[in-house]
Amino acid sequence: MQSRTASGCEEKPEENPCGPSAWAFMYLPGFSGRDTSSEDGMKILDVKLDTVCGYTSTLPVLQYPEIAFAGRSNVGKSSMINVIMKRKRLARVGETPGKTRTINFYQVSAEVPDPEKIAEAKEKAASEAGGDDAASLQQGPKKKLRWKKDPARNGGKSASGKKQEAVQYPASAISKIPGIPKDFYLVDLPGYGFANVSAEEKAKWGHMIENYLNTSEGLKLVFLLVDIRHEPNANDIQMYDWVVESGFKPVIIATKADKVGKSQIARQTDQIRKTLGASEDTAVIPFSSLTREGAAEVYRMIGQVI
Numbered sequence: 555m556q557s558r559t560a561s562g563c564e565e566k567p568e569e570n571p572c573g574p575s576a577w578a579f580m581y582l583p584g585f586s587g588r589d590t591s592s593e594d595g596m597k598i599l600d601v602k603l604d605t606v607c608g609y610t611s612t613l614p615v616l617q618y619p620e621i622a623f624a625g626r627s628n629v630g631k632s633s634m635i636n637v638i639m640k641r642k643r644l645a646r647v648g649e650t651p652g653k654t655r656t657i658n659f660y661q662v663s664a665e666v667p668d669p670e671k672i673a674e675a676k677e678k679a680a681s682e683a684g685g686d687d688a689a690s691l692q693q694g695p696k697k698k699l700r701w702k703k704d705p706a707r708n709g710g711k712s713a714s715g716k717k718q719e720a721v722q723y724p725a726s727a728i729s730k731i732p733g734i735p736k737d738f739y740l741v742d743l744p745g746y747g748f749a750n751v752s753a754e755e756k757a758k759w760g761h762m763i764e765n766y767l768n769t770s771e772g773l774k775l776v777f778l779l780v781d782i783r784h785e786p787n788a789n790d791i792q793m794y795d796w797v798v799e800s801g802f803k804p805v806i807i808a809t810k811a812d813k814v815g816k817s818q819i820a821r822q823t824d825q826i827r828k829t830l831g832a833s834e835d836t837a838v839i840p841f842s843s844l845t846r847e848g849a850a851e852v853y854r855m856i857g858q859v860i
């Protein structure tokens with residue numbers, strides 16, 4: 555792996571080496587649940603902690619696109635990373651605030667949905683069922699679906715004489731379609747904004763994050779996490795500004811969405827957008843690590859840039 559100098563950082567690789575971590579070649583515990591590369595998902599083939607950087611390290615030059623996650627300590631970043639990577643303990647949840655002083659690069663091998671193959675399968679399903687309502691197929695399955703009877707055989711009517719519903723397909727038919735293999739790095743930036751840390755230390759961490767945002771050539775997308783229940787504070791605003799000044803339009807993740815009522819979600823996300831000074835068209839995605847709300851949207855956004 556090539557390295558580049560973290561400009562502005564005092565380079566002391568012997569004290570704080572940036573390189574493959576002790577875990578780098580250890581495969582992390584697999585996800586036992588259902589994995590899928592269906593339309594709104596991503597199949598995670600492998601994830602491993604590849605590189606750990608401290609503030610005196612040189613940042614790596616990586617061969618695949620990088621997706622960064624930033625947020626205040628305790629915002630739910632580790633939980634979100636575990637949900638998105640479909641791993642239970644990839645990132646440590648509930649860690650003492652401020653403990654992680656490193657940028658952690660996880661190398662991910664995944665399969666993303668192949669839109670062409672999915673469209674073909676839908677067309678095929680429509681023609682096999684004799685339906686011509688391709689538009690309705692685009693909506694995808696909303697609930698558990700069965701293959702419908704061929705309406706052509708019954709003049710488009712069901713046995714009860716009612717007009718047949720639009721032909722749909724079972725989710726499993728889509729998830730069996732092979733995805734497109736993609737590799738990328740998930741970059742876990744250190745949590746910021748906690749007390750009990752000297753101003754000098756905070757400045758160093760800030761510098762490390764800012765430096766990464768400014769110099770990473772592979773960085774494609776930045777998720778900035780804020781708690782849906784609270785107005786973003788000065789640290790969040792500063793982080794948002796750094797991301798924007800580095801030339802990125804962050805995607806805001808409003809975490810712990812399960813903790814507010816459905817009716818409050820729009821109000822809270824509007825407030826977050828306003829407080830950060832983000833434009834109307836900035837995506838603010840309500841996310842919950844408990845219910846997985848928002849995960850499909852996050853996969854879709856990652857899929858667009860890798």
Ligand SMILES: Nc1nc2c(ncn2[C@@H]2O[C@H](COP(=O)(O)OP(=O)(O)O)[C@@H](O)[C@H]2O)c(=O)[nH]1
Nearest residue numbers: 627628629630631632633647648810842843844
């Ligand atoms: N209810 C709820 N709790 C969450 C959610 N995400 C994280 N938490 C809790 O918030 C705390 C901090 O989470 P963690 O992922 O370690 O945050 P981090 O410091 O940003 O990495 C832990 O107690 C988590 O269980 C969520 O979506 N919903």
Ligand SMILES: [Mg+2]
Nearest residue numbers: 631632646649
């Ligand atoms: Mg954490």
